[in-house]
Structure formats: structure tokens, C-alpha cells
Amino acid sequence: MPTITYRDALNQALREEMQRDPDVFLMGEEVGLYQGAYKVSRGLLEEFGAKRIVDTPIAELGFAGIGVGAAMGGLRPVVEFMTWNFAVLALDQIVNAAAKMLYMSGGQIPMPIVFRGPNGAALQLSSQHSQAWESWLSHIPGLKVVAPATPYDAKGLLKSAIRDNNPVIVLEGEMLYNNKGEVPEGEILIPIGQAEIKRAGSHVTVICHSKTVSVALKAADQLASQDISAEVLDLRTLRPLDDAAILGSVAKTNRAVVVEEGWPQCGVGAQIVDLIQREAFDQLDAPVLRVTQADVPMPYNKQLERLAKPSPEKVVAAARRVLYLD
Amino acid sequence: MTTVTAQPAKGDTQATQQRRMLREMLLIRRFEEKAAEAYALGKIGGFCHLYIGQEAVAVGVSAALEPTDYVIASYREHGQALVRGIPPRAVMAELYGKSTGCSSGKGGSMHLFDAEKRFMGGHGIVGGHLPLATGLAFAIKYRSGDEVCVCFFGEAAVNIGAFHEALNMASVWKLPVIFLCENNRYGMGTAFERVAAVTDVVEHACSYDMAGEVVNGMDVLDVQAATQRAVQRARKGGHPTLLEVRTYRYMGHSMSDPLHGVYRTKDEVEEQKKKDPIAQLFHRLRQDSALDQAGYDALETEVKAEVDEAVKFADESPDPAPEELTTHVLAD
Numbered sequence: 210m211p212t213i214t215y216r217d218a219l220n221q222a223l224r225e226e227m228q229r230d231p232d233v234f235l236m237g238e239e240v241g242l243y244q245g246a247y248k249v250s251r252g253l254l255e256e257f258g259a260k261r262i263v264d265t266p267i268a269e270l271g272f273a274g275i276g277v278g279a280a281m282g283g284l285r286p287v288v289e290f291m292t293w294n295f296a297v298l299a300l301d302q303i304v305n306a307a308a309k310m311l312y313m314s315g316g317q318i319p320m321p322i323v324f325r326g327p328n329g330a331a332l333q334l335s336s337q338h339s340q341a342w343e344s345w346l347s348h349i350p351g352l353k354v355v356a357p358a359t360p361y362d363a364k365g366l367l368k369s370a371i372r373d374n375n376p377v378i379v380l381e382g383e384m385l386y387n388n389k390g391e392v393p394e395g396e397i398l399i400p401i402g403q404a405e406i407k408r409a410g411s412h413v414t415v416i417c418h419s420k421t422v423s424v425a426l427k428a429a430d431q432l433a434s435q436d437i438s439a440e441v442l443d444l445r446t447l448r449p450l451d452d453a454a455i456l457g458s459v460a461k462t463n464r465a466v467v468v469e470e471g472w473p474q475c476g477v478g479a480q481i482v483d484l485i486q487r488e489a490f491d492q493l494d495a496p497v498l499r500v501t502q503a504d505v506p507m508p509y510n511k512q513l514e515r516l517a518k519p520s521p522e523k524v525v526a527a528a529r530r531v532l533y534l535d
Numbered sequence: 536m537t538t539v540t541a542q543p544a545k546g547d548t549q550a551t552q553q554r555r556m557l558r559e560m561l562l563i564r565r566f567e568e569k570a571a572e573a574y575a576l577g578k579i580g581g582f583c584h585l586y587i588g589q590e591a592v593a594v595g596v597s598a599a600l601e602p603t604d605y606v607i608a609s610y611r612e613h614g615q616a617l618v619r620g621i622p623p624r625a626v627m628a629e630l631y632g633k634s635t636g637c638s639s640g641k642g643g644s645m646h647l648f649d650a651e652k653r654f655m656g657g658h659g660i661v662g663g664h665l666p667l668a669t670g671l672a673f674a675i676k677y678r679s680g681d682e683v684c685v686c687f688f689g690e691a692a693v694n695i696g697a698f699h700e701a702l703n704m705a706s707v708w709k710l711p712v713i714f715l716c717e718n719n720r721y722g723m724g725t726a727f728e729r730v731a732a733v734t735d736v737v738e739h740a741c742s743y744d745m746a747g748e749v750v751n752g753m754d755v756l757d758v759q760a761a762t763q764r765a766v767q768r769a770r771k772g773g774h775p776t777l778l779e780v781r782t783y784r785y786m787g788h789s790m791s792d793p794l795h796g797v798y799r800t801k802d803e804v805e806e807q808k809k810k811d812p813i814a815q816l817f818h819r820l821r822q823d824s825a826l827d828q829a830g831y832d833a834l835e836t837e838v839k840a841e842v843d844e845a846v847k848f849a850d851e852s853p854d855p856a857p858e859e860l861t862t863h864v865l866a867d
Contacts, residue, residue, distance in 0.1 A: 234677070260677065266707070271666050271700025278670015281655055282605070284677060286670075301697075305660050306667060314648035314656060315639030316863040350864050374866040 210393050216386040218360035219249045219325075222367035223287065225396075227257055230285060233371055236263035236272055237289030237326075246291045247327060247386050273299035273324065277306045280322040287371060290326035293342045293380065299324075300345075307376040308351030320351075323370045325379035327386070328356070329420055329470045330507055333514060339507035341470035343418075344477050346378045347448040353401050354448040356380040358422035360390035362445055365399030373401060380447075382420040402446045404454035410440035413464040413528045416455060416481055418444040421468040421519055428524035439528060447477055455481060456489050463494040464531040468519050473501040495531040500524050550825035556598055556755050557820065558834050560590040560813045563614040565835075565842045566623055567786075570613065570630055573846065574790045579630045583644045586614035588785035591812035592717050593618045595758025596685055599766050605653045605671045605684040607664050610645035611717075611784075612657040615687055621649045623845035633852035640855045641863065653682075661722075662688065662695035665714065669701045672710035676773055683711045683769040685762075690779075691722025693736050702743040702777065711769035713762070714777045717752065723788040724798040740777040752782030753810040756819075783807040 213221070227233045234257075239246045241254040241264040254262040265272040269290060276286035290296040296303070303324060310320045330339035347354040353375055357363040363381065370377035407422055408429050417425040422443045429439040442458050444451065459465050465485060467478035478499040485497050503517040529535045547555075567585045574583050586593070593614040600606070608615045616626050621637050629636025630644050638648045645659040655671060658664035668686030675682050692698050693716065705712050716736045720727055728734045740747025746768055750761040758780060765776035785804060787793050795801050820826035 266700075266703065268700040268704070270697055271669075271704055274663070274666020274697065274701070275670035275673055275704060278607075278667035278672075279674045279677070280670070281667060282671045282674025284674045301660055301663055302666065305663060306658070310656075311866055312863045313638060313642040313646040314650070314863075315636070315641050317638070317648050317650040318655070319866040321866075353865075 210391040212389050213360055213392050214386065215360045215363050215382070215388045215390070216247060216249055218364040218392050219367055219381065220251060220253070221392070222364045222371070223250065223253060224256065226368055226371040227253070227261060232283065233285045233287065234261040234263060235287045235289060236265055236276060238265055238267055238291045240264060240289050245289070249386070250289070269295050269299040270302055273302040274306060276322055277302055277310070277320065280320050281310065281318055285321045285371065287323045287325065290324065292338065292383065293326055293328040294338050294340055296324065296326060296342070303346075303352070303376070304349055308349045312351060319374050320376050321374045322376050323367070323379055324376065325367070325381060327383035328380035329383055330502070330514070330518060331383040333509055333511060335509040336506040341502065343380055343447050343469070344471050344475055347477065352376050352378055352448060353446070354378040354380065355401055355446045356419040357445060358382070358385070358407075358419050358443050360388065360392050361397065362399060364392055365397040366401065366445065369398050369401050372398070377401065380419060384420055399445070402449045402451055404442055404444045404446070404451035406440060406458065407443045408439070408441040410438040410462065412438045412462060413466060413531055414440045414442055414458040414462045415466050415468060415524060415528065416442045416444065417468040418447060418477070419470070421470060424519050424521055425468055425524055427521035428528065431521055431525050432528055437528065437532065450480070450484070452484055452488070455484060459485055459489045460492050463492055465497045466500060466524060466527040466531060467497065468500045468524055470502055470519060473499065473504050476501055495533065498527040498531055500527050550820070550823065552598065553756070553816065553820060554826055556594050557813065557816050557826070558838060559594045559597075559618050560755065560816065561834055561838045562623065562841065563590045563593065563617055564813060565838050566617060566627070566845070567613060569842050569846055570627070571786070571790065573630070578850070579644065580632065581643055582610065583630065583790040584611040584788065585784070585786045585790070586611055588807070589717060589719060589752065589782045590614055591755035591758055592715075592752045592780050592782050593687070595755040596715060596762045598759045599762035600685065601682070603653065604682050605655055606687070607655040607668050607671065607684065608657055608687040609661070609664065609689060609692070610657050610659045611689065612647055612687065613644070616647040616649070616654055616657070619649070619654045620652045621647065621654060623841055624848040627845040627849040628852050631849040631852070632854065633849055634855040634859070635848070635852040639859065641859070662692035662697040664688070665692065665697050665701035668712050668714070669705045669710060672705060672712035672775070673708065675711055676708070681770050683713060683766055685713045685715055687715050687717060689722065690716055690718040690720070690727050690736055691725070693739065694731055702739065702745065702775070705775040706743040706745045709773040710775055711773045712775045713765045713769060714775065716777065716779045718779055718781050719784045721788070721798060724792070724796060726798060736779040737777060745775045745777055747777040747779065750778055750780040752780035753812045753815065755812055755816055
């Protein structure tokens with residue numbers, strides 16, 4: 210099986226879907242001539258031309274809205290944000306236009322559009338460029354939100370997102386683009402709304418997504434050396450959540466830790482804790498703990514940044530606490 | 536007496552066409568008056584922004600369009616919806632929040648839709664729909680279509696970033712879109728000159744290298760002619776246009792507001808009413824011997840009956856079923 214990067218897996222997904230459907234087009238800053246700020250769209254301008262690979266000005270609200278309008282006109286736009294930090298300028302179009310169009314038109318205007326780009330902290334990019342937006346976006350009815358962790362999932366979920374008849378938010382991990390993984394040739398379609406157990410275990414469930422999957426897997430390695438068997442559950446989709454997978458794993462381990470890159474208040478983890486206490490109260494042997502970014506804007510200094518981010522050590526500490534070992 | 540048909544036909548004389556425009560303006564005005572009554576009775580809830588005084592704009596624009604052209608508007612869009620062919624009963628039922636409304640009772644006054652008629656909504660965030668209009672025009676060009684998209688918005692939207700982003704990209708990509716600013720002089724209670732450095736909206740056309748025109752929005756024929764020119768530019772080469780249509784609303788910003796309030800005088804409103812678009816067109820038709828008082832009265836009777844029927848229909852229609860709460864959140 211070929212081993213490719215997360216970046217190239219996304220590139221394959223875009224290329225295959227554009228070959229398949231002439232109504233699919235990509236627009237965003239630097240997607241064409243420059244080949245993509247993160248090179249996700251490398252080679253696409255040459256293959257599909259400027260009509261379908263559209264370079265935009267730096268005007269996130271404007272081109273996100275143009276994408277929404279194009280979807281109203283029957284096309285299937287893929288709108289790339291150079292990062293989700295900039296997409297906050299376009300939230301009006303995502304939240305007020307894309308997410309509500311079908312509902313407020315009484316079902317008349319479907320909205321097949323993908324908004325995608327890198328999300329979460331990279332390295333020393335400081336406060337304005339190091340944010341995780343998933344709890345904001347997965348709050349909104351009318352949107353679907355996916356956050357793939359591996360090249361395989363990135364390809365399969367982006368392809369499903371492009372074929373979906375609803376607005377789908379694709380949160381790509383800014384630190385994941387160079388990661389390599391096995392991606393089979395040919396069609397991969399991962400259904401939106403399905404979590405996956407990335408590592409089976411029996412003592413504690415570590416629930417994670419996107420970049421925190423690798424954090425959880427490293428933590429699971431460390432825990433294994435302490436004879437603790439951690440199950441790593443990758444949500445993959447944040448809206449709709451795969452409730453059954455979460456509850457199924459907790460039923461097996463009776464303990465859970467939720468890891469995310471976002472801030473603690475109203476985070477993705479808060480939603481999952483709510484689900485577990487409502488639906489699996491009797492199966493819990495300990496309160497569910499959360500590992501999040503520190504409740505501060507991201508600092509620039511390397512040491513402070515490290516302190517702010519979720520880490521395998523923090524996950525190990527939380528797992529030991531839910532096992533009453535510390 | 537002259538019969539006035541609701542639908543245009545090939546070979547209509549100019550007089551026939553103008554009588555139809557008069558009928559459409561009358562329909563909007565009587566419809567809006569009934570909406571105000573229904574609002575006062577509590578039959579219509581939420582925000583309700585009336586179009587009285589501005590009728591010539593929607594009617595003049597629509598007279599220059601084909602049925603396949605797209606129209607998208609702000610939340611003051613009852614008139615545009617009616618003139619694009621959404622039946623008055625479906626519009627009134629939507630204001631009433633009924634299941635028979637043009638958005639199944641889920642949109643209300645600010646979100647009228649009819650995809651078949653290519654009426655792409657009423658939108659409630661000032662300026663937010665301008666990029667959508669550019670996007671609809673993008674889709675037209677992508678498919679090599681010959682339709683155009685007309686976007687109605689108020690002058691207050693000119694101060695918002697979306698206006699500038701939408702116009703810039705429409706011009707860079709040469710898209711068939713007409714940005715139609717209905718300058719009624721007040722954004723809610725704020726006079727445009729108090730908050731805009733450039734008070735002639737049309738001047739913004741230069742910033743985006745597009746054609747611009749100032750239009751007398753109290754004269755339906757002037758609006759029609761200017762729109763025809765803009766449509767021609769759009770269909771031929773995909774050149775966008777900014778039209779600044781100077782108009783005036785007789786009512787408050789919404790039904791919650793007084794007619795004049797502290798931001799304009801009663802005298803100003805009365806002065807503007809002397810330029811009434813309906814009276815002007817009737818005067819012209821009478822001068823041309825194209826319509827007499829009896830003909831006008833007959834039109835009034837006809838339109839009033841149509842509006843009464845719409846109100847009755849809305850009143851008698853059922854609310855959406857409780858199950859409708861959770862439908863249309865996501866498509867299959």
C-alpha cells in the first residue's frame with residue numbers, strides 16, 4: 210500500500226472529486242499559481258485551469274460568501290481558508306448563510322459546500338495564529354464538522370465532505386500536513402459521523418481527534434509501559450458525534466479522558482462529558498477528566514507554548530487519576 | 536375600460552406594459568398596508584419591514600428581467616418577492632408563519648424564498664447577501680449561462696465590508712451581477728450623511744472599475760431603463776453595474792418604529808409623498824390617454840380583491856406541524 214503525506218492525501222481527494230464532478234471547484238487565497246499556502250492544491254491549477262482553481266483576494270468573508278452563492282446556484286464549491294484563524298472573518302457567511310439556508314428557505318435551497326483549512330496551533334505562531342475552532346463550529350446546527358488525524362482519514366473524509374449535500378467544515382491539522390501514512394489507491398469514502406478506535410484497550414478510554422490523536426497514542430505507549438491498557442478513540446467527526454462509539458468504549462473501560470486542542474470552557478470535551486454522564490452514568494467508575502489547551506491566549510515563548518498545549522504527559526497524568534493511581 | 540393582464544406577453548404595447556407596472560405597484564402597496572394591519576392585530580410577528588414608497592424600484596427592475604434571472608434581496612423584500620411572481624397568498628402566509636408560506640413558515644418576513652422563481656431570499660444581516668449575489672453570478676458564468684443576478688440592498692450596507700469585497704471580486708472576475716442600492720436615505724434612524732464619508736453611493740463604482748448610474752427611484756420608467764442598460768452590460772460581457780436608486784420609505788424602518796420619529800420630520804415625509812411613484816405613473820398614463828379614472832379604480836378593486844384573498848388564505852392556513860421543527864436542518 211502506498212505511503213503518502215496528509216497533504217498529498219488531501220490533494221488526491223480534491224483531484225479525484227474534481228475529475229469526477231465538473232461542478233466541484235476550489236477557491237481561496239494562493240490556491241492556484243502559488244500551489245497552496247500549505248501545498249494542498251499542488252498541481253491542480255495545471256490540471257483543471259483557472260476556471261476551477263480560483264485565486265481570491267485576501268477577503269475571507271467575501272469569498273466564503275461567494276462560495277455560498279455559487280452553491281445556491283447549483284455548484285459544489287470547496288472554499289480553502291489559509292488558516293481557520295482567518296476564517297473567523299467569514300463566520301457570518303458560514304453561520305448565518307451556509308448553515309441556515311436550507312432551513313430558512315423551507316428546504317428549497319440545499320448548500321453543498323466545503324470549508325476547509327488548517328486548524329489548531331503549530332509552532333510558535335503566537336496568539337492570533339494558534340487557535341482551535343472546533344467547539345465554535347460544531348455548536349452550529351446545519352453544519353457537519355470533521356477533523357481527520359491520518360492521511361487515510363483525510364482523504365476519505367474530504368471526499369465524503371465534497372459529495373455531501375450540506376455545508377461540511379474540514380479541520381485539517383496544521384502540524385499534520387507532513388505526516389505520512391498508508392493510503393490505498395482508489396476510492397476511499399469514510400462516512401461522516403463515524404469514530405474509529407485507533408488503538409484498542411481495556412482500562413481507560415482516551416477520546417481525541419485531529420492532532421491530539423498522536424498525543425493520545427504516545428500517552429497510550431507510556432501507559433502500556435506502566436501496565437495500563439488505554440483505548441484511543443478518534444472521533445474523526447465532531448458533528449454529528451458518534452455517540453454509540455463513545456458510549457461503547459466507555460461501557461468497556463468504565464473510565465474516560467477527553468483530549469482536545471481547544472480551550473476548556475464550552476469545549477468539545479464538555480459536550481462529550483455531558484453525553485457520558487447522561488447515558489453511561491452507571492457504567493462510570495470515575496469522573497471523566499479533560500485535557501485541553503491552557504485557558505490563556507497562546508504565548509509565543511517556546512517553553513510557555515509547550516506548557517499551554519495538551520501533551521502525552523498530561524494525558525498520562527489524567528489517565529492515572531481516573532484509575533485512582535495518583 | 537382597459538384590461539390589465541398580470542403576465543407580460545410578447546408584443547405588449549408600451550401602454551400595456553406601463554399599466555401592468557402600475558398594477559404591480561398598487562399590488563405591493565395594498566399588500567403592505569394589509570401586512571401593517573395584520574401586524575397590528577398580532578397576526579404577523581417578529582420584524583416586518585415595509586416597502587411603501589419604494590414600489591417603483593422592485594417593479595422597474597423586474598420589468599427589465601427575464602424569468603430565469605436571479606433576484607436576491609435584503610429583509611425589506613416583500614415587494615421584490617411579489618413582483619418576481621411569488622403568489623401574494625404564499626407571501627402573506629409566510630408573514631403569518633403558516634405552512635403554506637413560500638418558505639413553509641420557517642423563514643418569515645425577512646426570509647422569503649422561491650427557488651423555482653429564482654428568488655434567492657430575503658437575508659437579514661445587513662450586507663451579508665452581497666457576496667451571495669456575486670456567487671450566484673459566479674455560478675452563472677461557470678456554466679456559461681446568460682442569466683443575470685440582481686442584488687437589492689439599502690444604502691446602509693455600503694458601509695459594511697461585504698459590500699466592498701463583493702463588488703471587487705465581481706469586477707475582477709467580470710460577473711453578470713447588478714448591485715442595486717435602494718438609497719432611502721436612512722439606515723434605521725441614521726441618516727446616511729451622518730455615517731458615510733462618501734454620500735453619493737454611485738461613486739463607489741469607480742473604486743471597483745464598474746459602471747455606475749444614479750436613478751430616480753420614484754420613477755418606475757427611469758428604474759426600468761437603467762436596469763435594462765445594466766442587464767445588457769451583464770449579459771453581453773459579464774460586466775457588473777452599481778445602480779444607486781434614490782428612493783424613500785414612507786413608513787418606519789420596521790413595524791416597531793414610528794413613521795418619522797426623531798431622525799426625520801413629518802414635513803419631510805409629506806414632501807416626499809408628493810413624488811409618489813404610483814401617482815406619477817397614473818398621471819403619465821392619463822396624460823397619454825392610456826388609462827382613465829375608471830380604469831384605475833378597476834385596477835384598485837382587482838388588486839384589493841387579490842390581497843384580501845391572500846389574507847384569507849393566510850388566516851385559514853395551518854401552522855407547520857410540530858414535526859417540522861426538525862426537518863430541513865440537513866439535506867439527505
